[in-house]
Amino acid sequence: MAKSKPMTTQVLEALERNPACEFDRLVADCSEFTWKQLFDEVDRLNRNGQLCLTVQRNGRYILTLPSIEESA
Numbered sequence: 001m002a003k004s005k006p007m008t009t010q011v012l013e014a015l016e017r018n019p020a021c022e023f024d025r026l027v028a029d030c031s032e033f034t035w036k037q038l039f040d041e042v043d044r045l046n047r048n049g050q051l052c053l054t055v056q057r058n059g060r061y062i063l064t065l066p067s068i069e070e071s072a
Contacts, residue, residue, distance in 0.1 A: 007033055007041050015051060015065050023061035 005013075007030070014029045015021055023042065027035055042063060046053040052064045 004032060007037065008045065011038070011041055011045065012050065012065070015063055019064060021063045023063060026063060 004010075010030045010033075011026065014026055018025065018029075021029075023039070026042070027038055030038055033041075042051065042053055042061075045051045049066060052066055054062050054064070056062060
């Protein structure tokens with residue numbers, strides 16, 4: 001059985017493929033992890049500046065990678 005990639009890698013790769021990803025889409029793309037595991041990882045990555053987590057008015061969570069200008 002092939003070893004799967006770490007959760008962090010899968011989350012960041014999913015955002016590279018889909019730059020403005022809804023959290024529900026991430027859950028579908030990374031189905032080997034639970035909603036809670038992914039939310040905790042997204043929260044951690046957001047706090048570390050590795051991704052941006054925003055909430056829209058309709059309550060949807062949108063994930064994006066930080067722009068190059070923000071990290072400079």
